Amino acid sequence: MNKNVTIIGTGAYGTALANVLSDNGHNVLMYGIEETQVNDININHENSFFFKNIKINSKIKATSDLAAALENTEILILGVPSFAIRGVLQDIKKYGKNEMVIVNTAKGLDDKELGLLSDVIKKEFAGTGLMKCYTALYGPSVAIEVIERKPTGLMLVSDDINAASENAKIFTNEYFFVYPWDDIAGCEIGAALKNTVAIAAGIFSGFKAGDNAQASLITLGLNEIYIIAKEFGAKVETFLNYAGLGDLILTASSVKSRNFRLGVAIVEQGDAKTALLNTQYTVEGVASAEIAYKICKKMKISSSLFEIIYEILYNNNRPISLINNVFKNVNLV
Numbered sequence: 001m002n003k004n005v006t007i008i009g010t011g012a013y014g015t016a017l018a019n020v021l022s023d024n025g026h027n028v029l030m031y032g033i034e035e036t037q038v039n040d041i042n043i044n045h046e047n048s049f050f051f052k053n054i055k056i057n058s059k060i061k062a063t064s065d066l067a068a069a070l071e072n073t074e075i076l077i078l079g080v081p082s083f084a085i086r087g088v089l090q091d092i093k094k095y096g097k098n099e100m101v102i103v104n105t106a107k108g109l110d111d112k113e114l115g116l117l118s119d120v121i122k123k124e125f126a127g128t129g130l131m132k133c134y135t136a137l138y139g140p141s142v143a144i145e146v147i148e149r150k151p152t153g154l155m156l157v158s159d160d161i162n163a164a165s166e167n168a169k170i171f172t173n174e175y176f177f178v179y180p181w182d183d184i185a186g187c188e189i190g191a192a193l194k195n196t197v198a199i200a201a202g203i204f205s206g207f208k209a210g211d212n213a214q215a216s217l218i219t220l221g222l223n224e225i226y227i228i229a230k231e232f233g234a235k236v237e238t239f240l241n242y243a244g245l246g247d248l249i250l251t252a253s254s255v256k257s258r259n260f261r262l263g264v265a266i267v268e269q270g271d272a273k274t275a276l277l278n279t280q281y282t283v284e285g286v287a288s289a290e291i292a293y294k295i296c297k298k299m300k301i302s303s304s305l306f307e308i309i310y311e312i313l314y315n316n317n318r319p320i321s322l323i324n325n326v327f328k329n330v331n332l333v
């Protein structure tokens with residue numbers, strides 16, 4: 001049955017998901033704060049700021065009026081970066097009218113409590129009557145390939161596997177394959193921290209460290225992510241599926257990843273401070289690096305990769321220190 005879907009954010013991923021859901025016959029309304037993007041979607045059926053010369057499904061509508069965007073919503077997709085989630089939730093609570101299935105797509109963690117962003121979202125909606133269930137979408141899915149309708153495999157995760165199964169069907173079609181899963185902690189920590197590993201992989205690539213080194217780095221990243229996620233009750237199986245292994249492989253090996261590209265830019269521009277000043281796009285792995293570093297300190301977890309990348313990003317240590325030190329004295333599970 002067709003659903004009324006509202007997508008918060010007219011960014012790259014929100015637009016890509018709007019296309020999938022519109023292709024699937026759902027009524028898709030995007031909410032954006034950039035008037036030019038809203039007009040571009042409504043008039044030209046494009047979001048040319050993110051995707052030049054690509055037409056999106058002409059049935060997608062957009063608005064900059066949040067109250068109107070939330071009028072008849074059954075499925076609410078949070079398509080903004082993690083730093084914007086808290087603010088957006090306050091606005092949704094103000095204007096929301098119906099009980100909605102929440103689908104988070106932000107790949108980040110809670111920087112205040114050093115915990116899960118899903119816990120923040122669930123807490124904000126508790127007692128409002130606005131949240132039917134909480135779900136989140138994770139997996140290797142760079143927006144440009146989703147817009148181009150290339151085959152993509154993902155997990156829709158919820159505490160309730162039945163809710164995950166039911167809502168996975170809304171997204172699934174002949175190029176977008178969404179599977180239900182019930183390990184929110186594993187998926188969320190995997191998604192947030194693979195972005196930081198991708199920055200490290202970009203640094204390796206910038207230095208031409210070699211294919212052996214890249215493969216070892218991805219393996220070390222997976223290990224260290226799992227060691228952290230285990231503390232939050234994550235399942236090991238999550239690290240074998242699209243949300244865990246899949247998204248890590250993609251982001252840590254593709255120039256289509258903004259996190260990977262930041263790593264390359266750090267090498268090209270000499271240090272992280274300069275590269276970050278010149279970065280205009282969303283790079284979630286920077287905030288995740290600090291959160292991972294603090295979680296490791298708090299939980300007394302020894303993590304070679306996350307410690308070194310934190311020093312590079314936050315104390316402007318030389319990027320070469322990653323290659324020189326990351327494989328020394330590692331703790332593999």
Ligand SMILES: NC(=O)C1=CN([C@@H]2O[C@H](COP(=O)(O)OP(=O)(O)OC[C@H]3O[C@@H](n4cnc5c(N)ncnc54)[C@H](OP(=O)(O)O)[C@@H]3O)[C@@H](O)[C@H]2O)C=CC1
Nearest residue numbers: 009010011012013014079080081084105106107142143282
């Ligand atoms: N791009 C991708 O391939 C994928 C991204 N993701 C995740 O999805 C999340 C969003 O990323 P992505 O779409 O790429 O990011 P983008 O930077 O492309 O877009 C983010 C959008 O959110 C908007 N925005 C920011 N704050 C608000 C707000 N308060 N209210 C409404 N809109 C707001 C931005 O507007 P403005 O431009 O004015 O700031 C922008 O249009 C991230 O967590 C990312 O990791 C997940 C899978 C794939």
Ligand SMILES: O=C(CO)COP(=O)(O)O
Nearest residue numbers: 139140141142257258259
């Ligand atoms: O998460 C992504 C693909 O699954 C997108 O990665 P970037 O944010 O690094 O572009």
